[in-house]
Amino acid sequence: MANRFDLPPEFSLIARHFRPLAGPGALELGDDAALLTPPAGRDLVLTADAMVGGVHFLPDDPPDLVGRKLLRVNLSDLAAKGATPLGYLMTVSAPRGTPDAWFAGFAAGLAADQAVFGVSLLGGDTTATPGPLSLSLTIIGHVAPGAMVRRVGAQPGDGIWVTGTIGDGALGLAVAQGRLADPSGHLRDRYRLPQPRVGLAIAGVASAGMDVSDGLVQDLGHLCRAAGLAAAVEAARVPLSEAARAAGPGWLATCLTGGDDYELLLAVPPAREAALAQAAHAAGMPVTRIGRFHAGAPGVMVRDPTGREISLERGGWSHF
């Protein structure tokens, strides 16, 4: 009788929950690697993000939202580069005894968002960990050659634009921590489930860009340093949701410096504002000019409606 071992539980877990997510090139997750024929004549855009239980999501967050957030924060990076998503690889390090229902919910969230954003799973790895759930996702997209929107490239006089509203993610965290009321549930939802701006055609429109994930002021500081420019932001122009406005002016600094917005932050030359408006209209995504870049030492100045500078204690979020 030959050795016909049952496959260990790791394999059935992958077969049950992750194989249904596998797209073309994933070889049904039955091989050691995925096979991808890159779209001819396109550049590839690649980015990776890690998410850890207790750091990037809360232990009792619904697993489908954890899966969707993991995918969406990476989709947001691609959107900020003007890239079209292709597929992703994912590693999952889970505590022994993680309930099967957790994996089922996690995979269901990914499946839902794969349908929304037109991506599929290419491959990955599943391991055990004595620590909290640790997730890592690498996403691959494509752009026309030379068309990737970079952090570097803003010019003096370029408008500073953002999509959507700023601060909801940071306020949503405050809600989850019991520090802020959220009668509509809008803030909590925005913290739990980013809305990546996939589909906003910024290639050839924005002179520079990134997504706002670590706080508007800190992230704008990155564009300033990359360009060797200063940025002047009018606080009154920064678009806030109704729920954020309802929180009151005491939360403005949190909105300006908190993380988890996953909106796009763009430098757009005045001559291309019409093109941006057209792209925003086509995608059904609001865009707002909140200030301008100008010559000067790299840094971010935020002014209140009277022209006075708003002093901020910190620019954004750091993990160490």
Added chain:
Amino acid sequence: MANRFDLPPEFSLIARHFRPLAGPGALELGDDAALLTPPAGRDLVLTADAMVGGVHFLPDDPPDLVGRKLLRVNLSDLAAKGATPLGYLMTVSAPRGTPDAWFAGFAAGLAADQAVFGVSLLGGDTTATPGPLSLSLTIIGHVAPGAMVRRVGAQPGDGIWVTGTIGDGALGLAVAQGRLADPSGHLRDRYRLPQPRVGLAIAGVASAGMDVSDGLVQDLGHLCRAAGLAAAVEAARVPLSEAARAAGPGWLATCLTGGDDYELLLAVPPAREAALAQAAHAAGMPVTRIGRFHAGAPGVMVRDPTGREISLERGGWSHF
């Protein structure tokens, strides 16, 4: 005075340790994504692996060896697919307070292996974790269109071939755990630092292949299931290192079923054995035929020199 925040420690950590690893397309790790122009007319091969402290490496393992192992286990997957490595993305989730010297050593190990294997860092993410160090690496390689060596493809009569020696990794773990003596240090070194078989030209030679990472018998079982074939292995033909032979016959089952070999396991038709020998000679890598595939229910039969079946309690390693 504008808000000119110092960059948080996360950024200086990346600049100090990881930016020197950045290759073409990584944009000096100063953007949100990497930019890769894929080699024209080639397929891409992508794979990802996670490594967790206390699970895949020991807490007191030297950090340079941890970095090299992380890269090498992924290089081994590419080698098993016949792919040439291009570059990698990596996420590092580290406990707060991880000493700077740890990151310096980890990066030094990666730098050394980047030079050995001709790859570079494209991008990634660094975060904190309340748990053990959690690493994830996604590697990208390329092959001629249609030439990726798959798990599926073995034919009846194909030889079962392995590179190098089998079992040293599993015995090395036993050494590290104090269960086995290792006067030469060979076993411990093989556990700590896999030798991926990058450069063995198996595309067009092997009809199927994978690397041995979870145990020879279990991994051979994967090739059997993919092909719908049985495998007959002659234990006496399985190449063992001097150190493994010195451990004695009581450790044979560990060699056959233990993990962490990172040798290649290949199905090669008799007509291509000469081509394999030529490729092995050119790469300076030993290859050994340990058995053959034949028609039959998928499974692995290992026989001792008298022809009697060796019964094995388990096929390999599972994380759950």
